[in-house]
Amino acid sequence: MAPWGYEKDNGPAHWHKDCPIANGKNQSPIDLINGEVKYDSGLKPLTAKYVPFSDAKFLNNGHSVQFQPSAGNGSELTGGPLAVKYNFEQFHFHWGNNDTEGSEHRVDGKMYPAELHFVHWNSTNPSFKDAVGSGGPNGLAVLGFFLKVGAENAALKPITDLIPKVKDAGTSVTVPSNFDMQAILPATLTDYYTYDGSLTTPPLAECVKWIVFKQPLEVSAAQMEAFRSVINRDGKPMGGNYRPPCPLHDRAVKTSFK
Numbered sequence: 643m644a645p646w647g648y649e650k651d652n653g654p655a656h657w658h659k660d661c662p663i664a665n666g667k668n669q670s671p672i673d674l675i676n677g678e679v680k681y682d683s684g685l686k687p688l689t690a691k692y693v694p695f696s697d698a699k700f701l702n703n704g705h706s707v708q709f710q711p712s713a714g715n716g717s718e719l720t721g722g723p724l725a726v727k728y729n730f731e732q733f734h735f736h737w738g739n740n741d742t743e744g745s746e747h748r749v750d751g752k753m754y755p756a757e758l759h760f761v762h763w764n765s766t767n768p769s770f771k772d773a774v775g776s777g778g779p780n781g782l783a784v785l786g787f788f789l790k791v792g793a794e795n796a797a798l799k800p801i802t803d804l805i806p807k808v809k810d811a812g813t814s815v816t817v818p819s820n821f822d823m824q825a826i827l828p829a830t831l832t833d834y835y836t837y838d839g840s841l842t843t844p845p846l847a848e849c850v851k852w853i854v855f856k857q858p859l860e861v862s863a864a865q866m867e868a869f870r871s872v873i874n875r876d877g878k879p880m881g882g883n884y885r886p887p888c889p890l891h892d893r894a895v896k897t898s899f900k
């Protein structure tokens with residue numbers, strides 16, 4: 643099979659051939675249906691502590707644009723539904739070719755124009771790859787933020803300004819060391835959905851504690867357009883790099899809010 647992608651001939655409907663877990667019972671993303679979620683008063687606030695990285699790249703890997711530090715630097719995530727500390731690994735985006743589509747998770751069937759994923763790995767593992775393969779839903783913790791079009795996002799501007807430099811697949815650029823990742827996050831990480839799921843791209847491993855925030859982040863129309871200028875390995879616009887929702891099966895979606 644052609645390397646996986648989001649086109650007709652290599653998109654989500656094909657992924658099960660190389661990754662049979664695609665038809666598993668703990669797949670992501672899902673449609674977050676407010677009438678079916680359950681408030682959990684035991685869910686604590688989340689704490690993300692991000693230290694500026696001295697050596698990080700912003701890259702186009704053919705299926706997303708991704709902020710990737712060269713090594714860990716003590717940036718970590720704790721609290722919420724997490725029993726242990728998780729180390730920051732990378733963040734990346736999924737988006738559409740117009741404002742009516744683009745996010746992976748949906749809320750009562752509604753898609754947002756984009757979704758930002760902050761990927762973290764369970765620090766009881768020796769490495770990220772070990773965490774992916776550790777079995778069970780506690781290997782990774784991914785924070786999902788919906789993006790909607792509105793005011794310019796000053797915290798994301800250093801990243802969206804780099805997009806023209808990584809327009810082509812396989813290109814990368816160094817991120818200025820004064821980039822403040824912490825500024826992207828809302829001041830308090832409250833009001834989120836959480837459930838056990840998977841990577842939303844191959845290998846689709848069912849190793850993820852998903853934490854999806856109810857409140858979208860805003861980006862300007864110009865920042866959204868920057869994403870839509872990114873090209874994939876086939877030379878086509880990368881927009882549409884989102885997996886459709888998967889069956890919930892017998893999973894529960896908990897919320898930190900009523």
Ligand SMILES: COc1ccc2c(ccc[n+]2C(=O)c2ccc(S(N)(=O)=O)cc2)c1
Binds near residue numbers: 761843844
């Ligand atoms: C062979 O082992 C791996 C392991 C992980 C791989 C990967 C290829 C792409 C992405 N990943 C990822 O780490 C990955 C994939 C999807 C996501 S997502 N969109 O946040 O669910 C996060 C992280 C290969």
Ligand SMILES: [Zn+2]
Binds near residue numbers: 734736
């Ligand atoms: Zn993702």
